[in-house]
Amino acid sequence: MTSATDGQKKQRKPLLINAFDMACPGLQTPGLWKHPDDKSRDYNTIEYWTNLAKLLEKGKFNALFIPDVLGGYDVYEGPGNIAAAAKSGAQWPVNEPSAVISAMAAVTKNLSFAVTGATISEAPYHWVRRLATLDHLTKGRIGWNIVSGYLDSAARNLLNGEPLPDHDARYDRAQEYLEVVYQLFLSSWADDAVVLDKKRGIFSDPERIREINYQGEFFKVPGPNITEPTPQRLPVIVQAGSSSKGLKYAAQNAEAVFIVGMTPEGLGYKIKQLKEEVKKAGRDPNSVKVVQLVTVIVAPTHEEAVAKFKEYKELSDIEGAQALFGGWTGIDLAQYGWNDELDKLEGEGNAIRSMIDTWTKPFPGDPENLKKTRAYIADRVRIGGSGVVFIGTPEEVADEIEEWVDVSGVDGFNFTYTITPGSFEDLVELLIPELRRRGLAWDDYPKEGLTFRENIYGLDREEPTYLPSDHPAYNLRWRAGESRQEFEVKLKKTLEERFKKSK
């Protein structure tokens, strides 16, 4: 891989360009609700979200990625202490992410929505109905960002006071959860089960609806699914988290993966690991797209961008930053002095392990002898949170993006905000036009009524709204015309083969 500055311009393909926003104030840069132009406090209004959706569609964004947590960041000065997060408004409070999607879908035609759902939150049968409903209502513009849950504070409240299960056990359970989801979506109703035969009075054909009779270690779900086949048949499978179990899970299941690297080299290293796992899972490495978290501070001149950065940093909340870091890693920075080095820290049980690695182990591209102290971490996290920050003119930021793409091979970015919707307006007005000039952003959506999967993989495949044929769930689908008996033979074979592979 070579840098974009070498010789002549490369042949570019459009990046995946997502906005990253959550139903809370202070997503990655806590404290900026104090900024006069920031509207993050309006997270609990419909207007905030419909205005954002219209803006993103104007900018031809691929998707709005909506992360979620179900508990507070209470590790810092804790455990069980919500004070810093509450005061600073660092992802606290948090509304339910999917509730506002129908309102956003009503004012857009092509923008997709990646909605987060944790596999510890609700029964898979229940979640499938919620997801399927959204895929219907948006006409196929839904992806599911699968998380296995990382906050003890969420688990305690969801699981009757029990703490979060062990990280690996969470992934085993998450894999079963996903199996149930696949089968309810794909194996319970045939594509042609809904008949609408007015003459014979048949709405749907019971012969083409079957129970899945799933019997696993964690879940027993007989079915049948209660929702009819959805526009995409299965929402796009998105996954966040890059622990080794997480990468394997993503390699086996995800169509898009949300990974965070602190340097292009570090990101490239993680992507390489992921793609090796994807190959092991028998899939084309190109079938799994990777996006990276970034906060962009862009202005017409370099000086204005730097001035903005300084202004935002001044207003950002360093206590809130440490609260966020505590939740992400399980590490309470309050127990350390400002200049203590954290290199030798071991991450704790239920944290996002990959994030601990990011912050405690030297990564390719890190400046040599960089000391990762509490002061360093708090200072970095207070602007841009767990991601990276690009600052400058549209050209400077686009150069940085090109470098990241060239060095890491990343497919796109989750762009988050410092102030909202101001940061997104800057992207639409300043950065995206520059990316477009370089071939890094498309001129327009390739058609009206684009589904999420078409958004990601393009229109050139045989079934552009459905899974690529190398996806492990591809053959779980009961197709039109396939008799129940034919399908059950196919299904049995598919499940046996997958069971062998997963051993």
Next chain:
Amino acid sequence: MTSATDGQKKQRKPLLINAFDMACPGLQTPGLWKHPDDKSRDYNTIEYWTNLAKLLEKGKFNALFIPDVLGGYDVYEGPGNIAAAAKSGAQWPVNEPSAVISAMAAVTKNLSFAVTGATISEAPYHWVRRLATLDHLTKGRIGWNIVSGYLDSAARNLLNGEPLPDHDARYDRAQEYLEVVYQLFLSSWADDAVVLDKKRGIFSDPERIREINYQGEFFKVPGPNITEPTPQRLPVIVQAGSSSKGLKYAAQNAEAVFIVGMTPEGLGYKIKQLKEEVKKAGRDPNSVKVVQLVTVIVAPTHEEAVAKFKEYKELSDIEGAQALFGGWTGIDLAQYGWNDELDKLEGEGNAIRSMIDTWTKPFPGDPENLKKTRAYIADRVRIGGSGVVFIGTPEEVADEIEEWVDVSGVDGFNFTYTITPGSFEDLVELLIPELRRRGLAWDDYPKEGLTFRENIYGLDREEPTYLPSDHPAYNLRWRAGESRQEFEVKLKKTLEERFKKSK
């Protein structure tokens, strides 16, 4: 109570006028998706629901009441046989009811939404976040229709293959569930916890957010709640179901109750039972409003209305009707001959017991010697389902409504459809103007941005968006200005008193 036909016209107060529609085809009158004007098949589109919401607001409806089931009606010719429901499209398939509320709220200002949530579906902490989010997004136009779940087919899929718990155990669990909901909404955040003090950098004051530390038999939920105080502080509590446990539960908790009587006298009898329980619970009987399910077939002339009725009945699906009846009561009509009487039937474990009573015991006002045969039941259910049917001119239907109001003391109606939105259009264009002339419907919403609670109780109370002061949860609210210590003393006292009462 006297009939409206006696002497001069009475002083009337406006009824509660709700629409009753669910995210499925064939809600109460299965089979009419075959009618050329019926759009119930579009239940899975946003447009269907936003058009309906706009129509209802035009008609000055109080609320859209959205019932829900989480499984199929598989008792008829069963158990476990979905065939009749699937073929006829009788509440099958079913989407998630709350997903489309934000889109409807975006195109209305005053219409409220009663959304159904079953206490077996998800953790109370999770459901509270979903409900609170909706109360925020709609600016206080949300009610929660609490159901304890009645379909085994739903329970099996939600509860890892386990059957539905026993009816009474379900209510015990539901009472605890509601306790958790009350405390998360009312006792975790003070009214003034969200400070937004830009100078001191305080979004919310952690001293005014507390854990609830709920420890019950079924639920252990530490809290704190993850959402900030909502416009109504607590969504309106609505309850459906009128078994004796159900009535007691409603009397202790509900602000509006959805009861179904087959005659005005039968309904009046149930309302009397309910109001006695309400008094026992220490509440003003007027604090609990009652609505009845009705299907109206109205036309400018009597002949047209009867012709419509005949046309709809012809198209309705008698197999689907028996499938619905099976789900409601647990009784599989297929095991009986058409002319077998069902008077002596005992209802089965997990059914809606009150519904079995309705169909198997003689009620005040039933024609004498009426034989409740399979044929009679199937014929009644195929039009109007579990409710009653009023047919005629606007005047005739309004007369019938007046009679029901006078005889039973009912506060309003859940109007459901035969064809949708046609039935609702007929209400708006024909029936409601007649009700308005009689003082049975208001001329307009009393203000813009009406909350659900204002909708039900009017604007004349001291705190029109909050619970009436005789509601058992009234004092669970942490009020502005009340110190944490003061509140905790009050809370302890309130909980002790309520515990004593419930013994």
